[in-house]
Amino acid sequence: MSQQPRVLLTGGAGYIGSHTAVALIEAGYAPVLVDDFSNSSPAVLKRLEQLTGQPVVCERGDVQDRPWVEGLLRRHACQATIHLAGFKAVGESVAQPLKYYRNNVGGLISVMQAMQAVDCRAIVFSSSATVYGDPASVPIDETFACAPESPYAHSKLVCEQMLAAQAKAQADWRVGVLRYFNPVGAHPSGQIGEDPGGVPNNLMPYIAQVAVGQREKLQVFGNDYPTPDGTGVRDYLHVTDLALGHVAAVKRLLQCPGSFTVNLGTGAGTSVLGVLRAFERASGRSVPFEFVPRRAGDVAQYFADASLAASVLGWRASHGIEAMCRDAWHWQQRNPLGYAGEVAHELRGSGEKSRLGSFSDAI
Numbered sequence: 001m002s003q004q005p006r007v008l009l010t011g012g013a014g015y016i017g018s019h020t021a022v023a024l025i026e027a028g029y030a031p032v033l034v035d036d037f038s039n040s041s042p043a044v045l046k047r048l049e050q051l052t053g054q055p056v057v058c059e060r061g062d063v064q065d066r067p068w069v070e071g072l073l074r075r076h077a078c079q080a081t082i083h084l085a086g087f088k089a090v091g092e093s094v095a096q097p098l099k100y101y102r103n104n105v106g107g108l109i110s111v112m113q114a115m116q117a118v119d120c121r122a123i124v125f126s127s128s129a130t131v132y133g134d135p136a137s138v139p140i141d142e143t144f145a146c147a148p149e150s151p152y153a154h155s156k157l158v159c160e161q162m163l164a165a166q167a168k169a170q171a172d173w174r175v176g177v178l179r180y181f182n183p184v185g186a187h188p189s190g191q192i193g194e195d196p197g198g199v200p201n202n203l204m205p206y207i208a209q210v211a212v213g214q215r216e217k218l219q220v221f222g223n224d225y226p227t228p229d230g231t232g233v234r235d236y237l238h239v240t241d242l243a244l245g246h247v248a249a250v251k252r253l254l255q256c257p258g259s260f261t262v263n264l265g266t267g268a269g270t271s272v273l274g275v276l277r278a279f280e281r282a283s284g285r286s287v288p289f290e291f292v293p294r295r296a297g298d299v300a301q302y303f304a305d306a307s308l309a310a311s312v313l314g315w316r317a318s319h320g321i322e323a324m325c326r327d328a329w330h331w332q333q334r335n336p337l338g339y340a341g342e343v344a345h346e347l348r349g350s351g352e353k354s355r356l357g358s359f360s361d362a363i
């Protein structure tokens, strides 16, 4: 049996999960990916094997199936879980709140119960800066009050509170909550990246699709915010830096008792026009845009005080907006249709769930 610590990585085939899988493998961990492929493609697995030069273990199924998760934790002897699986579209959560509570809260309950049953006590949880709502000021630190404004954001806060209650009730639990700001970009190889289905909700993939010619122009939501150029300011974070944040978090949990909640951001804000101009420089293409009214629910400015993550985890983001745009563009150029078009890999097994096992074995 491998001596590398095994880590269950739910949502492992998704945008953040796939980059986290690479970072874990490079840091000497053995991730066991879990995904239902509801918002990801099995094609990513082959890319992960090419990137890391190692077989990638992936199990297909729904984390709400507690006995199944329990079986995985036992079979792979996982020492920790990184729980990323969840729904993340803010607008959809407003329209279909129960879907979000059921999947995001129900999924975490299932994973925690499975962990409890097998004595796995360390969990890193993917939360979001959106739990802060509209902040009283910036930068935002972890002592700010939480005031979620969407069912998605509220589902993340409920998950955080459940984790805190469990850590309080059972002193051997170790919980690392990561509040992400705005993850963007892609692996510098251009092999893995963000593959939003349909019209992208988020700024960077939308800009990338305009630059590559798939969409006509960007709509900039509001130019009358109280910000230097009137457009919304966010803390964009390179996804590979975010992935390293997960590695630092799981390392800390496995080495030290105790729990923590930290922001993961760069600490710097960039406006919508700032991102657009940086993308134009990175791509050498012009990105047409028009100003349209503000998007409901958006706030003017949002960026992190990232100093707690530096002191607790020794983690700091190292990439700026230029590198984020360069790598997003590289991915977009190499994969104008995302993972679509890749030959679907034949999944071993049958029915709702199948075990992919070592992906090398499955092809």
Ligand code: UFG
Binding pocket: 088, 089, 090, 128, 129, 130, 180, 181, 182, 201, 202, 203, 204, 206, 218, 219, 220, 221, 222, 231, 232, 233, 234, 272, 295, 298, 302
């Ligand atoms: N924007 C546009 N046009 C677009 C898309 C976005 O002008 O087509 C603007 C937005 O108004 C905002 C900025 O670009 O000012 C960033 O918008 P995103 O949708 O990329 O990101 P958000 O900050 O709205 O939200 C993201 C995630 C949430 C997460 C939050 C945490 O979508 O899931 O960051 O801060 F909770």
